[in-house]
Amino acid sequence: MWTDSARRSARVVATAACLSAVSHGAFVHALEPSATRGRELAVRLCSSCHVVSGAATAAVPEGIGTFRGIANRPGQSAERISNVLILPHLPMPDNQLTRDEIQDILAYLETLRTNPEVPPLIAPVGTKPPTPSKT
Numbered sequence: 001m002w003t004d005s006a007r008r009s010a011r012v013v014a015t016a017a018c019l020s021a022v023s024h025g026a027f028v029h030a031l032e033p034s035a036t037r038g039r040e041l042a043v044r045l046c047s048s049c050h051v052v053s054g055a056a057t058a059a060v061p062e063g064i065g066t067f068r069g070i071a072n073r074p075g076q077s078a079e080r081i082s083n084v085l086i087l088p089h090l091p092m093p094d095n096q097l098t099r100d101e102i103q104d105i106l107a108y109l110e111t112l113r114t115n116p117e118v119p120p121l122i123a124p125v126g127t128k129p130p131t132p133s134k135t
Helices: 004-031 035-046 067-072 078-086 099-111
Strands: none
Touching: 035 099, 067 099, 078 099
């Protein structure tokens, strides 16, 4: 027969174990953006307006950038793309993407880069982003 104290302790331990497993999974995903998941998201959410890869399979609005064009735009940065995805401009819908989904889309865009002048959108795993200079 379990006492109330033992039941509470067991619940606390079980909750901690679940949170640990969930946070570990989120941490691993945050370290490993997936271009495959990013492409799947882009096809599902963006292809009605943007050419995501290759040629358009349907009519897209004139003047809307292709994913390859976005990836290779001079001065392009992960921060700029993230900001547009977090606070989209009209007529772009607010898909309310998670940070992990944004990282996946950035990883997919990275695979489309052909312009060596554009810095990488995703830093290699294990590297720190550059720290701004105070000067």
